[in-house]
Amino acid sequence: MKLPEPCHQIGIVGCGLIGTSWAALFVASGRNVFAWDPSPQAREGASGRVASLLAQLQTLALFPMKKPGNFAVSEDLSSVVQQAFFIQESAPEQIAIKHQLYRDIERVATPYTIIASSTSSFCWPELFSEALHPERCITAHPFNPPHLIPLVEIYGPSAEVVRNASDVYRSMGRIPVNLKKPAIGHIANRLASALWREAVNMVAEDIAGVEDIDAALVHGPGLRWSTVGAHMAYHLGGGPGGIEHYLKHLGPSQERRWSDLGNPRLTPEVCKLIVAGVTREADGRSIAALEEERDGNLIAILKSRQLSHHGQNQP
Amino acid sequence: MKLPEPCHQIGIVGCGLIGTSWAALFVASGRNVFAWDPSPQAREGASGRVASLLAQLQTLALFPMKKPGNFAVSEDLSSVVQQAFFIQESAPEQIAIKHQLYRDIERVATPYTIIASSTSSFCWPELFSEALHPERCITAHPFNPPHLIPLVEIYGPSAEVVRNASDVYRSMGRIPVNLKKPAIGHIANRLASALWREAVNMVAEDIAGVEDIDAALVHGPGLRWSTVGAHMAYHLGGGPGGIEHYLKHLGPSQERRWSDLGNPRLTPEVCKLIVAGVTREADGRSIAALEEERDGNLIAILKSRQLSHHGQNQP
Numbered sequence: 001m002k003l004p005e006p007c008h009q010i011g012i013v014g015c016g017l018i019g020t021s022w023a024a025l026f027v028a029s030g031r032n033v034f035a036w037d038p039s040p041q042a043r044e045g046a047s048g049r050v051a052s053l054l055a056q057l058q059t060l061a062l063f064p065m066k067k068p069g070n071f072a073v074s075e076d077l078s079s080v081v082q083q084a085f086f087i088q089e090s091a092p093e094q095i096a097i098k099h100q101l102y103r104d105i106e107r108v109a110t111p112y113t114i115i116a117s118s119t120s121s122f123c124w125p126e127l128f129s130e131a132l133h134p135e136r137c138i139t140a141h142p143f144n145p146p147h148l149i150p151l152v153e154i155y156g157p158s159a160e161v162v163r164n165a166s167d168v169y170r171s172m173g174r175i176p177v178n179l180k181k182p183a184i185g186h187i188a189n190r191l192a193s194a195l196w197r198e199a200v201n202m203v204a205e206d207i208a209g210v211e212d213i214d215a216a217l218v219h220g221p222g223l224r225w226s227t228v229g230a231h232m233a234y235h236l237g238g239g240p241g242g243i244e245h246y247l248k249h250l251g252p253s254q255e256r257r258w259s260d261l262g263n264p265r266l267t268p269e270v271c272k273l274i275v276a277g278v279t280r281e282a283d284g285r286s287i288a289a290l291e292e293e294r295d296g297n298l299i300a301i302l303k304s305r306q307l308s309h310h311g312q313n314q315p
Numbered sequence: 316m317k318l319p320e321p322c323h324q325i326g327i328v329g330c331g332l333i334g335t336s337w338a339a340l341f342v343a344s345g346r347n348v349f350a351w352d353p354s355p356q357a358r359e360g361a362s363g364r365v366a367s368l369l370a371q372l373q374t375l376a377l378f379p380m381k382k383p384g385n386f387a388v389s390e391d392l393s394s395v396v397q398q399a400f401f402i403q404e405s406a407p408e409q410i411a412i413k414h415q416l417y418r419d420i421e422r423v424a425t426p427y428t429i430i431a432s433s434t435s436s437f438c439w440p441e442l443f444s445e446a447l448h449p450e451r452c453i454t455a456h457p458f459n460p461p462h463l464i465p466l467v468e469i470y471g472p473s474a475e476v477v478r479n480a481s482d483v484y485r486s487m488g489r490i491p492v493n494l495k496k497p498a499i500g501h502i503a504n505r506l507a508s509a510l511w512r513e514a515v516n517m518v519a520e521d522i523a524g525v526e527d528i529d530a531a532l533v534h535g536p537g538l539r540w541s542t543v544g545a546h547m548a549y550h551l552g553g554g555p556g557g558i559e560h561y562l563k564h565l566g567p568s569q570e571r572r573w574s575d576l577g578n579p580r581l582t583p584e585v586c587k588l589i590v591a592g593v594t595r596e597a598d599g600r601s602i603a604a605l606e607e608e609r610d611g612n613l614i615a616i617l618k619s620r621q622l623s624h625h626g627q628n629q630p
Binding site for chain 1: 436458459464465466468490492493494495496498499500502503504505506507508509510511512513514517520521522523524525526527528529530531532533534535536537538539540541542543544545546547548549550551552554555557558559562566567568569570571572573575576578580581586589590592593596597602605606608609612613615616618619620
């Protein structure tokens with residue numbers, strides 16, 4: 001199936017959870033999307049999933065003036081790539097698969113087409129060091145669930161390409177954030193890993209239960225971090241003297257607290273405690289039910305952001 | 316000034332930012348509050364601050380059926396303590412001051428009065444090991460800004476006292492969370508410290524700028540943690556197999572990511588980078604303006620929680 005208008009067309013490579021989320025966002029923002037996946041099953045399921053995510057996005061009214069674009073799926077990667085000015089790759093996290101895809105993509109794409117990888121686990125050099133046109137290649141990592149969480153973490157060697165890609169993401173209501181150099185886990189998953197390490201430590205040390213730690217996060221720092229960043233929170237915690245006062249007077253006590261944090265291992269015993277705790281917390285709700293709750297709550301928060309004067313944390 | 320009705324009366328010890336926030340919450344929930352502070356300035360400013368926080372709370376309509384209680388300030392600690400069934404202590408974080416206060420409080424309080432400390436930096440044994448009635452003493456740490464963030468982290472040796480105190484906090488719309496044993500930083504500040512350590516590391520290692528790290532948090536994991544806890548997020552990240560699948564298949568990659576996280580020091584050079592970054596992020600806005608934005612955004616999010624089906628993360 002071919003799309004009617006090739007202009008402003010987006011190529012989606014990989015129609016899993018991440019790829020279809022990207023597709024829904026691009027379609028919602030008025031772009032025509034042409035998608036590819038090697039699996040017939042994935043291709044068959046893609047349109048239905050894009051349509052249902054699109055319905056969720058429309059309740060958010062991110063793009064009130066935009067007529068949604070078209071969405072089509074193909075089994076021919078070349079035709080998807082040839083007509084795209086921007087390609088979002090969300091293939092499985094296997095380096096050989098990704099390298100082969102980039103070779104196939106570069107063979108038919110124009111040298112100006114931006115190739116963005118959704119990779120969570122690889123850094124730019126591992127993916128693109130041997131690309132024909134490395135300057136047009138970027139890592140652009142979304143955060144789950146990608147159609148609702150605005151963050152996109154970007155690294156690429158060409159400032160111009162990063163700027164152009166950022167404009168594309170911003171036009172979909174995304175918040176692009178730049179890495180100055182590649183890093184394992186980019187920014188957000190480094191923060192998430194650091195926090196979870198201590199969450200696991202508190203379970204291992206029997207300081208608190210899994211469900212109490214999660215509740216403390218959701219009703220405490222998580223709530224605050226949804227509007228104030230970590231550095232800025234200490235600026236506000238420093239009183240009238242702000243971050244300078246904080247660092248001078250409370251920096252040493254932070255360093256002492258850092259030295260008290262744990263360095264747990266995911267031993268079978270610790271894993272057992274985590275599984276038991278998450279099972280208590282889920283309280284019989286299925287993964288699908290929990291995801292639906294999460295998405296409903298995220299949509300409510302995103303709507304509240306639209307109502308309150310937000311945007312001050314955008315870089 | 317004496318309060319008309321001594322029943323259901325709350326004693327507030329310390330009228331700083333934390334003490335007056337507690338006072339506003341108790342008053343909003345219909346309690347009569349009698350407050351003490353040794354400083355005439357603090358006593359004079361207390362009523363005005365409680366009134367303005369109360370106005371913020373009323374926009375939240377947490378207690379639509381409650382007539383606000385009365386608020387009065389005294390320079391006589393004994394009269395404040397004698398009439399209270401529940402005392403919230405929010406004195407400066409100096410151990411000698413707190414010990415002296417507990418001696419003064421226990422001299423006049425009934426043996427059944429609960430004494431709760433808002434301490435952020437001390438653990439229960441440091442504060443209460445030498446109390447006359449240690450079983451009635453608890454640490455009950457709120458999270459800044461305490462009148463808006465629902466979390467209260469509680470530890471005490473008596474399960475009954477912890478249960479009774481939790482009921483009091485719940486009746487004010489708070490979310491009490493229990494520590495199984497005392498820990499430096501309780502739960503929330505351990506999580507916050509662990510996350511900030513990596514945020515500081517990324518600044519020190521020049522991976523990203525302060526304002527980009529904060530934006531990544533606010534528009535990524537922070538947003539998600541305002542509705543899904545850290546453990547639960549990996550349950551949902553594990554697909555249909557949930558947390559068990561996640562731990563089995565992605566546990567090793569988490570451990571690798573943990574080993575890549577940094578262990579920075581707050582050297583003068585690093586502090587300089589943080590101050591410069593926060594200054595860029597504040598972009599000329601005063602602390603007061605930033606706090607007003609934060610509070611407005613928090614109120615909007617809390618309202619969205621009231622509208623969406625929430626409560627599933629309450630322990």
